[in-house]
Amino acid sequence: MTTEETTEYAAEERARMSWAKQAPEVYKAMARLDAAAKQGLDPRLVELVRLRASAINHCAFCLDMHTKDALAAGESVQRIVQLGAWEESRHFYTEKELAAIELTEAVTVLTDGFVPDEVYEKAAEHFEEAELAQLIATIAVINAWNRFGVTTRAVPGHYQVGDFE
DSSP states (O other): OOOOOOOOOOOOOOOSOOHHHHSHHHHHHHHHHHHHHTTTSOHHHHHHHHHHHHHHTTOHHHHHHHHHHHHHTTOOHHHHHHGGGTTTOGGGSOHHHHHHHHHHHHHHHOTTSSOOHHHHHHHHHHSOHHHHHHHHHHHHHHHHHHHHHHHHTOOOSOOOTTTTO
């Protein structure tokens, strides 16, 4: 005889608002900017950057979305999980990815009011100038998305890959 355990999870919070419905032109402009920013970048790298910024910004909605998108792009569960401790698990990433992750942190946090020269220079060693510009744009865009998500308390768990294409 087996017994089934039932786990009661906390109630799902409600979003404060659907900003996309309230400001549809802003949402559409953000979606166009997002598509333009990631052009020419490896989709798995884009998702690593999005995940790292979203974790720093505590955007649960974006973490849910970009985990699913990263898996769909062929990213491994192990690399996604280790991203939160990338400095201690550098061996899971290429030097180029590490430079992008470090740049993502510097652009996202900005506690010193600037991106340190050594972080920028490391990224510049691994990315051609046009590609670096796209990477910076991708980092800036995910930070903007995170701010919308966190401010409006977008609810994670319902996104399916392809929902916003």
